[in-house]
Amino acid sequence: xxxxxxxxxxxxxxxxxxxxxxxxxxxxxxxxxxxxxxxxxxxxxxxxxxxxxxxxxxxxxxxxxxxxxxxxxxxxxxxxxxxxxxxxxxxxxxxxxxxxxxxxxxxxxxxxxx
Amino acid sequence: xxxxxxxxxxxxxxxxxxxxxxxxxxxxxxxxxxxxxxxxxxxxxxxxxxxxxxxxxxxxxxxxxxxxxxxxxxxxxxxxxxxxxxxxxxxxxxxxxxxxxxxxxxxxxxxxxx
Numbered sequence: 762x763x764x765x766x767x768x769x770x771x772x773x774x775x776x777x778x779x780x781x782x783x784x785x786x787x788x789x790x791x792x793x794x795x796x797x798x799x800x801x802x803x804x805x806x807x808x809x810x811x812x813x814x815x816x817x818x819x820x821x822x823x824x825x826x827x828x829x830x831x832x833x834x835x836x837x838x839x840x841x842x843x844x845x846x847x848x849x850x851x852x853x854x855x856x857x858x859x860x861x862x863x864x865x866x867x868x869x870x871x872x873x874x875x
Numbered sequence: 876x877x878x879x880x881x882x883x884x885x886x887x888x889x890x891x892x893x894x895x896x897x898x899x900x901x902x903x904x905x906x907x908x909x910x911x912x913x914x915x916x917x918x919x920x921x922x923x924x925x926x927x928x929x930x931x932x933x934x935x936x937x938x939x940x941x942x943x944x945x946x947x948x949x950x951x952x953x954x955x956x957x958x959x960x961x962x963x964x965x966x967x968x969x970x971x972x973x974x975x976x977x978x979x980x981x982x983x984x985x986x987x988x989x
Binding site: 765792794796803804805806809811816817819851853855859860861862863864865866867868869 | 907911916917918919920921924926965967969970971972973974975976977978979980981982
């Protein structure tokens with residue numbers, strides 16, 4: 762079974778631009794979560810989608826948004842990029858969204874904002 | 876709200892020696908507990924999780940962890956490490972009945988020396 766895939770793997774943008782990251786979960790998984798990893802703040806939860814509905818949201822500004830499609834693929838969007846948005850963005854998928862199921866992480870998208 | 880503290884940011888250890896990584900958490904609600912490992916330039920991989928039952932949990936690659944409710948701790952141990960265990964280890968909690976919403980500790984970088 763293929764693992765979680767994230768595209769692109771690397772991205773360079775400039776301040777003020779917007780960016781869209783994509784995540785394809787493991788086949789059959791319906792929950793997709795997004796995390797931001799930075800050296801200063803560590804790993805922080807962004808949001809979770811289950812069956813195309815946002816179930817949970819972390820403490821990030823409204824510039825960060827996401828969505829999930831009917832095939833469970835998910836995208837996250839960051840508008841008006843700031844230097845501090847430079848990070849590794851990780852996506853994780855699981856069969857269900859009860860908190861007990863193993864979350865499988867993708868390799869991440871490394872975003873650099875200049 | 877939840878918080879997770881990993882008491883050691885770096886742990887150097889010699890090959891074939893034992894290692895213990897300490898994790899304490901704080902939460903106003905019941906949580907599930909997890910340990911993840913991250914190898915360089917990769918996503919996170921689940922080592923083990925505590926959902927309920929026996930407080931001693933065995934995971935992959937010879938790791939085990941013990942849940943201590945009174946001390947709100949979930950320390951990770953391995954009796955004999957290998958060079959390949961060099962990685963960063965993250966302790967995380969997820970509130971029960973709240974979907975997937977992991978709160979991570981700051982991570983412990985383990986460096987195994989020959």
